Amino acid sequence: MADTSIGTAAQLRDPNYTPALHKAVPLGIQHVLAMFVSNITPAIIISGAAGFGFGSDAGAQGFPDMTYLIQMSMLFAGVATLFQTIGMGPVGARLPIVQGTSFAFIPIMIPLVAGKGVEALPALFGGVLIGGLFHTLLGTVIGRIRFALPPLVTGLVVTMIGLYLVRVGIEYAAGGVPAKAFNNPEYGSLLNWSVALVVIFVTLGMKFFARGMLSVSAVLIGIVAGYIYSMFFGLVSFEGISQSWNRAAAFGLPIPFKYGIDFSLAAVIGFCLMSFVSAVETVGDVSGITKGGAGREATDKEIQGATFADGIGSAIAGLFGGFPNTSFSQNVGLIAMTGVMSRHVVTIGAIFLIVCGLIPKVGALIRTIPIEVLGGGVIVMFGMVVSAGVSMLSDVNWNRRNMVIFAIALSIGFGLQLEVMNLKPGSPNALQYLPDTLRILAASGILPAALIAIVLNLILPEELADEATEEVSGGMSGHGSGSLPGE
Template sequence: MANIGSAEQMRDPNFTPPLAVAIPLGIQHVLAMFVSNVTPAIIVAGAAGFGFGSNSPDFPELLYMIQMAMLFAGIATLFQTIGMGPVGARLPVVQGTSFAFIPIMIPLVAGKGVDGLAALFGGVLIGGLFHACLGMVIGKIRFALPPLVTGLVVTMIGLALVKVGIEYAAGGVPAKASGSASYGGLLSWSAALVVIFVTLAVKFFTRGMLSISAVLIGIVVGYVYCMMVGMLPPTKIAASWNNAAVFALPQPFKYGFEFSAAAVIGFCLMAFVSAVETVGDVSGITKGGAGREATDKEIAGATYADGLGTAVAGVFGALPNTSFSQNVGLIAMTGLMSRHVVTFGAIFLIICGLIPKVGGVIRTVPIEVLGGGVIVMFGMVVASGISMLSDVVWNRRNMVIFAVALSFGLGLQLEVMNLPAGAPNALQHLPDTLRILGASGILPAALIAIVLNLILPEDLPDEATDEVSGGLAGHGTGSLTGE
């Protein structure tokens, strides 16, 4: 990296390194986030009940959602790197499809097929516009979202998703629902475990780009393994390739537009979490790449771009976008702050998004292989939340807030989301909108944590200093037991 430019140029977001360096580094950014970017589209499509076979009537819809995930991740990234007026941080911020909204989206589309997508994308559009408006006040509302709240929410997101990884690794939701004898079979688990073991080996025993792309490499190896053991016949790959077009443009309002209060409220509330995540990523980029704090203008511009990218994506049938944290680490590793490097990566994503055959190849990845990958990714989401919680001062006040919010959120998540459709549940007497919002568990947990954090006094009265049951007294930052 020493020959790219001077130390001052390396820290300059406006510096453009030679194309022979900039283009490979831009593609490197794409490889680091590629799997995470398309996975939410596959999960939401599966929840909607889309057929995964190449002969399924819903197969084109699945391909389209994968295609849009790539295309609008690239477009949203350009909003950040190139900018338009106040929109964009003009920093090397990589945008991609957000995992955070998945627990909100699944109840909206569950089993509804294409019919559930109008309300979903209506929520994405309106939620994105609301998200963009947060750029005007993001600096003033950060006080309401300390690590106690954001860490809890991110942990809850991961906990809501880990079940998906296990179901995929065991053979997929369709196989489970049909009672297939192959569900949970040794062959299915072998493919998932190959992905997990290869991912761990590459992550911890290699360096540089190989380590950063560990999940992608694990999935590629798992893909080859499935071909070798007969889980992925060549005819399936050929059919998927042949049924996908060479070139296709996005279609505005392909699935229509429907106003759903549950969708709009859910996306707007989760926009706060996404905005705070983006603020953290922008700060990480400036600290890791330039050794400075992010400016208010950069933070506001990043939030504007976050929301605008999501709103535009919703118009064309793509899911919400947010900044990708894994690329923050890549910038710290290379030491290169050039936003133009990421621009080349965005162009590569856009080209992939305009070629449905790329989505056709992605769709042939066996569900068990994807399961192995998402077990790692969703586990990392939980770990990220716990890492945020390590910054919390675990006094009694914060322990009570965390305990009450987690109990409500995780309890609702386990009781409501895991029941068959139509079965009695703890929220059955609530209006449809509140029932859908509460079913995720994430929004109730977040609201409880925010409200309690704002209204409970920082210093508890003297009588509250008695030891709690089991001796779980809070002692210093990031510790439940202390020393």
Template sequence: MSDRSIGTPAQLRDPNYTPALQQAIPLGIQHVLAMFVSNVTPAIIVAGAAGFGFGSDAGAQGFPDMTYLIQMSMLFAGIATLFQTIGMGPVGARLPIVQGTSFAFIPIMIPLVSGKGVEALPAVFGGVIIGGFFHALIGTFIGKIRFALPPLVTGLVVTMIGLTLVKVGIQYSAGGVPAMDKPEYGSLLNWSAALVVIFVTLALKFYAKGMLAVSAVVIGIIVGYIYAMIMGMVTFEGISTSWERAAPIAFPVPFKFGFEFSAAAIIGFCLMSFVSAVETVGDVSGITKGGAGREATEEEIAGATYADGVGTAIAGFFGGFPNTSFSQNVGLIAMTGIMSRHVVTIGALFLIFCGLIPKVGAVIRTIPIEVLGGGVIVMFGMVVAAGVSMLSDVDWNRRNMVIFAISLTIGLGLKLEPKAVQYLPDTLRALMTSGLLPSAFIAIVLNLILPEELAGEATEEVSGGMSGHGKGSLPSSD
């Protein structure tokens, strides 16, 4: 929806402009559709890892808890978005920034909750709250630390987020972790549901336009859901039960799952806050460049970072996970050319409405794990691709290649073989086996201490002769 009849070119580039309501409402809902599945997926993954999610033996008993986590994901994504669009003192960029539950923290949360059930959640939410306040604090000096987080570091971190999570997509598509010991795990039927989602999503992304392309993952999951129904993978009894169990309306409960100080959780969330803050800086810059053709101001960058942290901390008090700006909505603003923050405010109100209606979460809860797996493969694959795209801006000299190689190898290696550090203290072991944190830490430290003099040296010995091909470019074919 980029019809210039919505406003003049000057109005479309103005964050304070409000289109007519009949145009602003569908534009706002369009923003929600672009991020909806990505926003609720972290809650589903964490619940599944803890043992009360899809297909687990505790699934029936854990139904209210999982529905509540999904509900809070929607509610506090909407509230955090209002912090960005409307603002509150220094909090908020007052730009069309859509907030949502962050993928970046999933590799931190999974080791904390793995197989421990609801009892593991107090430590997680303790980390969310403390990490949120720390994230807000970063807003006071975010401009001064950007030098320590160049594309080499941020690209590596984003790539690692995707790489540490792709396993989840494969497991879901095959039938889910609880089904691993069952004959149907990895069956053609399970994979067929995931593949339907993948193919429909790809078809819409590449051959459709407008709302269909923007909502490709949502539509892909809906089509996969219908396919699963036809194939008998969804029982109507399960749907009616989910609908009946959910209350008509429910408000967030303070400390629903409790609160606990865990060194591993607090350190992990605080360290990941730096990565999330840098991601937000990139999104704010992308919005101002793509929507208004200008650079973001220091006040906008600081305000956006404050909103990230405050939104995360408040969500943690009520059982919500960390929030961050959503990059897919940055692309949507560039595509539509509509910079209005009030359009995004309407989308935020729609998210809040959905978050107060548990039946929305109950319906999401009935999606077969194999169908969700198809969507997760696409989403996490795109995270990896986004990281690779960021790495294309790196000058691949020997220094940068060494930093990348060491950081990736150690981080991913410890993730794949956690027993390699089994004798470390519990807190340190949880941080090291996240994969993401050791990679990020090593990359930042090496980038700061290794001399730039290496930049001019030949790279043949470590790159197979493919040296001297600029930033992200390929060798000539002639």
């Protein structure tokens, strides 16, 4: 319910309205709390996959690199958010859109960096840069390409992203990654699982039995509870916290081309293709904000500006060692809940993120969080990604045509995911005869599934849509045209 003490009904629906500072600041911080954990999680996952993060053999040597990536995630989420709220020429929707590091690109990034250490980062950030510039170009045509990405396609892709990532949550909750499990006798121990379960249950309790800011920041509170629980069982030591705090600088500026930059064909293609999905997600979020906060449809200028900000924000982040940014759907729901449409409130949140990103000690403290604690949070977050995809798919009209498209795309894409994931390094696999570039792109399963779904949706005749489907769907065919989360 909207807090009318903040302003009149007309003011609350106005993006240019600024509440009194003593009300605007808490609202801005509330937006940060809602997205904080989700924003830093990709940096933690990619660090671990590359071999210098949690569960890696790099140990202390990986401390500055992982801390820096976390720092950049906060800093450039804030910068990209300012592009959206304040704007810069045609860039930015000038709406209360919160930007953050995108989950969608993680399945593309993991095969690019897996076990390669910091040596893999130049090609990764080259992909982020080019993908961001390509994403910016999509802003000029986004209204004309949405037809190729209906809920059938976007729902499939989002669901597969979540399914790809939930494995990470289980590995973290058990105490590491499988490659290290052979050297870790505590992998999968009751203690490790108890830590993750504390995070999950506290998160659920806050989400469903608390109100206001406590409910909005449920995942963050769950992680804090898991952190405290871990300290009681010796998984976190005050000495370790002190060492991390002392090793990190009090202030640090981003370093352009810190890891260098390189251009890998696989990285460039992968990031560009996933930009389509990210762009459509942003369109859905913009529509959700204008409908939920102002009771109107988003204008073409707002949609185009939001897409430009997505791309420019990602490209700039890539220059400094940051990951692709996108609009965060959880903040769309927060706007609908508070009823406050002010973009300046979100600007305050963006400034808070930038300040955190300029203080490496914040990243250093985040790095002391045990991997089991993050596992509990990740299980919740990535499970919600799957749920968002299923929600999108629930609006698809499940006629025979759409069922065939979904079946073939899912079978090939998810099948590739399972086959490649379960193989030991160096063993034969279903993609071993593909060129390196195609093998990396196909390994996630998401890009093949998306391409198959897009092509089949464009070429299969619509006449099939009129055929009865009860004999194969059990009479559970859906209705409506579908929408993205927040729409």
